Amino acid sequence: MIDFKIILIPLIISTLLTPFIKRYSIYAKAYALENERTVHHGKISRIGGVAIYLAFFITMAFFVSTDRALSGIVIGGSIMFFAGLIDDLIDMKPIVKLALEIAAAIVLIYYGVSVDVIRIFGVVIDIPFLTVLFTVIWIAGITNAVNLMDGLDGLAGGMSVVILVVIGCLALVERRIDVVTITFILAGATFGFLIFNAHPASIFMGDCGSLFLGFMISAISLLGFKSSTIVTLALPMLLLMLPIIDTLSAILRRTLKGMKFMQADKSHIHHLLMKQFGHGKTVIIMCGITSLFGLSAFIYMINKVIGFIVILSLLLGIELFIEKSAMINEKFHPLMGLYRRIIKKYNEIKAKFYFR
Structure with a gap:
């Protein structure tokens, strides 16, 4: 207790x-x-x-x-x-x-x-x-x-x-x-x-x-x-996923812009969220996402497959937000680009069989 x-x-x-x-x-x-x-x-x-x-x-x-x-x-x-x-x-x-x-x-x-x-x-x-x-x-x-x-x-x-x-x-x-x-x-x-x-x-x-x-x-x-198994590097990395992603994105973004990687800017995740949801709601959203990552750690302990799916879904959601918000770069959209290429290829194949 x-x-x-x-x-x-x-x-x-x-x-x-x-x-x-x-x-x-x-x-x-x-x-x-x-x-x-x-x-x-x-x-x-x-x-x-x-x-x-x-x-x-x-x-x-x-x-x-x-x-x-x-x-x-x-x-x-x-x-x-x-x-x-x-x-x-x-x-x-x-x-x-x-x-x-x-x-x-x-x-x-x-x-x-x-x-x-x-x-x-x-x-x-x-x-x-x-x-x-x-x-x-x-x-x-x-x-x-x-x-x-x-x-x-x-x-x-x-x-x-x-x-x-x-x-x-x-x-x-x-x-x-x-x-x-x-x-x-x-x-x-x-x-x-x-x-x-x-x-x-x-x-x-x-x-x-x-x-x-x-x-x-x-x-x-x-x-x-x-x-102990509770504080291996996987757990804190999972709980700190938002700040870790934000830090890596900031380094990449500033490097692509020719800025010093420690030079401050206003394109962090919380800045982008605030433009859409406002100050208070942005804090609640980010704390909520962190809580979900924490919950996923408990789920993973109970069922590794379900836990992995939950973690992957959260990471996928963050990646899509980064791409849509142009947080790193306007041309950085690997997943969305891959999705567009798959749809384009599918339509080409579909049209090919349709005209036959």
């Missing part, structure tokens, strides 16, 4: 801390500036992640006994939090931010939280250099994926809560109490902040929040990799 104190206490702490952080932001001038990419108006605090960070670690101090692996997660998470906080206050260069993400990943590896082996279609790769490299790419990739989703009120926080709750529930099934405790404490801390971050937001989590959450999700997904 879940001890609901691990959810309620960080939720209450985060809820109480957030108004104080909003007031402090005015004096520190730590508020989000308006530009051509922003969807907000006015001076809104962008260091709300401080509430999530403090609520998480205060609660952890009471409920969790620190071991070597958890120490690595705490240190690595703190590196990402303070890196994000500095970026929120003085704007850090992207290359410096990436270097700190790699440093946090190396700390995590040093404390024993990493991929031991890589399994691809039955092939086992246990070369230390490659497993370390893969771990660093995984941590940096997921951290940036969550960071990129922080473009609408409540989006990054809402999706993170969904992902954490699903991981926590699966951990409960597998009786991984350590993973259950960490995920639900972090989910509670994030949910408390979401009370103020839901549209229309009165505070943003900023990079200190999104980088911290991204790192923690990626680290938790590796925590049980050696001894």
Whole structure:
């Protein structure tokens, strides 16, 4: 059974801390500036992640006994939090931010939280250099994926809560109490902040929040990799499918346009959805899709065939949206192009037999 104190206490702490952080932001001038990419108006605090960070670690101090692996997660998470906080206050260069993400990943590896082996279609790769490299790419990739989703009120926080709750529930099934405790404490801390971050937001989590959450999700997904089936790479990849697809699409899109791949734009999935459905509904839709991916993980555990069909259907739907919205490029439509070629060929064959 879940001890609901691990959810309620960080939720209450985060809820109480957030108004104080909003007031402090005015004096520190730590508020989000308006530009051509922003969807907000006015001076809104962008260091709300401080509430999530403090609520998480205060609660952890009471409920969790620190071991070597958890120490690595705490240190690595703190590196990402303070890196994000500095970026929120003085704007850090992207290359410096990436270097700190790699440093946090190396700390995590040093404390024993990493991929031991890589399994691809039955092939086992246990070369230390490659497993370390893969771990660093995984941590940096997921951290940036969550960071990129922080473009609408409540989006990054809402999706993170969904992902954490699903991981926590699966951990409960597998009786991984350590993973259950960490995920639900972090989910509670994030949910408390979401009370103020839901549209229309009165505070943003900023990079200190999104980088911290991204790192923690990626680290938790590796925590049980050696001894449990609940946090293999397939699960977090499934839960983070939207931000992963969005990140890869952004890199491809910017490369085709001759832009730097870390250069920001306004063609992410949430931006495109917002044009059609509006701000609030877009957040609900994306959190809903993430929930469906989480549900598909449970279905897959019960019936692999049905689970695979559900996952494939979700991925097909996202791919069609990317093609129809020209998210990557106006000429990028492999599935729709294939469908048109099949229909064209079918009509040609049909006409040929008809005239005979």
